[in-house]
Amino acid sequence: MSDPQSGGSFGASLREILADKMAFARHQEANLAPDTVAALGARIRETGVKYIYYMIPTLGARTVAKVVPAEHYERMLRKGIAFHRTALTDLQTSREGELIGGGVEAHEFWGLPEPETFQVLPWDPEVGRIFCTAYDPPHLGEDGGRLIPLDTRALFTAAHRAFSERTGLELRSGLEPEMTWVGPGIEVVTKDDQSPAYQVENLEKMRPVFKKVISYGQALDFDMIQGDYEDDGQIELNWNYDRAERTSERMTTYRQICKQVARELGLQASFMPKPYNGKMGNGCHHNLSLWRLADDGSAENVIEDGRVELHATETARQAIAGMLLHTPGSMLVMGSTVNSYKRYWDAGQFAPSGADWGLDTRGVAIRISANGRMEYRLPDASVNPYLSHLYLLAAIEHGLEAQMDPGDPGVPSDAIAGVVVPNTLGSAIEAFEADEYLMAAMPEELTRIFLQLKRDEWARYCGQITQWEFEQYWEAIP
Incomplete structure (x- = not known):
C-alpha cells in the first residue's frame, strides 16, 4: 500500500501525468491524423455550422472561449486557442491588486481542441462548440508541453483514466442540479408554511422553461429522464447517469442551456446555492457508483450485489468511509x-x-x-463538477486502498466519529489545508491557487458591512 502522506497511488499517478512533457505533442499529432481532420470537416459541412466556440471550463466552473469561423478548423486542430494563463482562474484580481494565477507577467496557455466533442448549439444551428485541453506551450522548453493542472476538466479525465487502469473500476455519476428561476408569469402563491413542491400547477407555470431546457438537452445528447418543482421558482431537471467525466461535461453544458433559455424567455436563472432564508437551497447531489470493467467491454456495478433490501456492499462501505473521512478537506x-x-x-x-x-x-x-448508488448530498449548484469528482475519486481510492470502515448507519466507526464538517467558507479553507492526504494527492499549483481565490473571497465577505448588521447594531448599541 502506498504512503497516505504522499497522497497514495492517486497522488503518485497525478504527479506522473503532470510531468509528461510530450502530452501536447501527442494531442497535436492525433488531431492532425488525416482521418480526424477529414471527419471533423465532414461534420462541419453536413451540419452547416459557420462559427465554433473553442471552450475550456475554468477553476471557478465558468467557461472561457474564443469564436472562430468554422472553415479554420484544420488550423485550430494544429494550433488551438491561446489565452492568458489567468483566464483559467477567471481573471480574478485579489484585494491587493494581484491577478490571481500568475499575475500580469504569466505566460499564455495553448488549448488544443478535442474534435470528438464537436456539437451544434440547438438554439442557433450556425454555431457549434468544441472543448479544448490546456497546455503550457512547447516553446517554454523544460516547462513546456505539459497539461496545466488548472484545467480541471482535463485533469479529472486523466486522473479517472489512471484510476481505472490501477483498480479496474470506473466512476459513474448522475447529478441533481437544482436552480432558481424568477420573472414574470412564474410567481408562486402558497399558504403560510406550506411547500409548493411537486404541485402540477407550479410545474405548469414552468412549462415554457422545462420544455426548452429538456429539448435543448436532448439535442445535445442528454438522456433527460425526469424533473420536478421543489420550492419557490426552484426546479430540478435530471439526465441519466454516465461515466463521471461525461456527466461533468453535461453539467457545464446544462448551465449554458439554462442561461440561454432564461434569455429567450425574459427570465433570470440562478445557480446561487442559497437565494432565500426559509426556502430550500440549490443543491447538486452526486449519485455515485463504481463499475468493474471486463475485457469484453461489459461492466458490473460493485456497489450492488443483488440483495433486495437497502444495503451497501463492502466496496461501497470502503468508498463511503473514504468520502466521509475527507469531507472536511473537500468541503471547499x-x-x-x-x-x-x-x-x-x-x-x-x-x-x-x-x-x-x-x-x-x-x-x-x-x-x-436505492441499491447500487451512493448519493453524496453536500455539493451545491455552484460546484465545479470536474473538481468535485476529482476530490471524490481521490477520497474513494483512499478508502479502498486502506480498506476503511465507515461504521453502521447512525453509528460511525472510530475513524469517522470525530469528523466535523466546516460550516463557513473560512473554516472550510482551514480544513482544506489540514487534510494532508488530499493536499499531497492534488497538484500543488491547483491547491495553492484555489486557496488564494477562496481566501480572497472570504476576506472580501468579512470586510463587507451588511444590512443585517445595521438592523442589529445601529440603534441597539449600547
Whole structure:
C-alpha cells in the first residue's frame, strides 16, 4: 500500500501525468491524423455550422472561449486557442491588486481542441462548440508541453483514466442540479408554511422553461429522464447517469442551456446555492457508483450485489468511509462560495451538515437511496463538477486502498466519529489545508491557487458591512 502522506497511488499517478512533457505533442499529432481532420470537416459541412466556440471550463466552473469561423478548423486542430494563463482562474484580481494565477507577467496557455466533442448549439444551428485541453506551450522548453493542472476538466479525465487502469473500476455519476428561476408569469402563491413542491400547477407555470431546457438537452445528447418543482421558482431537471467525466461535461453544458433559455424567455436563472432564508437551497447531489470493467467491454456495478433490501456492499462501505473521512478537506470544493454555507445553517431544509451516512434518510451526507448508488448530498449548484469528482475519486481510492470502515448507519466507526464538517467558507479553507492526504494527492499549483481565490473571497465577505448588521447594531448599541 502506498504512503497516505504522499497522497497514495492517486497522488503518485497525478504527479506522473503532470510531468509528461510530450502530452501536447501527442494531442497535436492525433488531431492532425488525416482521418480526424477529414471527419471533423465532414461534420462541419453536413451540419452547416459557420462559427465554433473553442471552450475550456475554468477553476471557478465558468467557461472561457474564443469564436472562430468554422472553415479554420484544420488550423485550430494544429494550433488551438491561446489565452492568458489567468483566464483559467477567471481573471480574478485579489484585494491587493494581484491577478490571481500568475499575475500580469504569466505566460499564455495553448488549448488544443478535442474534435470528438464537436456539437451544434440547438438554439442557433450556425454555431457549434468544441472543448479544448490546456497546455503550457512547447516553446517554454523544460516547462513546456505539459497539461496545466488548472484545467480541471482535463485533469479529472486523466486522473479517472489512471484510476481505472490501477483498480479496474470506473466512476459513474448522475447529478441533481437544482436552480432558481424568477420573472414574470412564474410567481408562486402558497399558504403560510406550506411547500409548493411537486404541485402540477407550479410545474405548469414552468412549462415554457422545462420544455426548452429538456429539448435543448436532448439535442445535445442528454438522456433527460425526469424533473420536478421543489420550492419557490426552484426546479430540478435530471439526465441519466454516465461515466463521471461525461456527466461533468453535461453539467457545464446544462448551465449554458439554462442561461440561454432564461434569455429567450425574459427570465433570470440562478445557480446561487442559497437565494432565500426559509426556502430550500440549490443543491447538486452526486449519485455515485463504481463499475468493474471486463475485457469484453461489459461492466458490473460493485456497489450492488443483488440483495433486495437497502444495503451497501463492502466496496461501497470502503468508498463511503473514504468520502466521509475527507469531507472536511473537500468541503471547499463542494461548497465553494460564502453563500454555500447558508444552506447548512437553515434548519429543516433538507441540507446535511454532518459527516454521516444512512439508508434512505435525507439528513445525512451520504445516503443509499436505492441499491447500487451512493448519493453524496453536500455539493451545491455552484460546484465545479470536474473538481468535485476529482476530490471524490481521490477520497474513494483512499478508502479502498486502506480498506476503511465507515461504521453502521447512525453509528460511525472510530475513524469517522470525530469528523466535523466546516460550516463557513473560512473554516472550510482551514480544513482544506489540514487534510494532508488530499493536499499531497492534488497538484500543488491547483491547491495553492484555489486557496488564494477562496481566501480572497472570504476576506472580501468579512470586510463587507451588511444590512443585517445595521438592523442589529445601529440603534441597539449600547
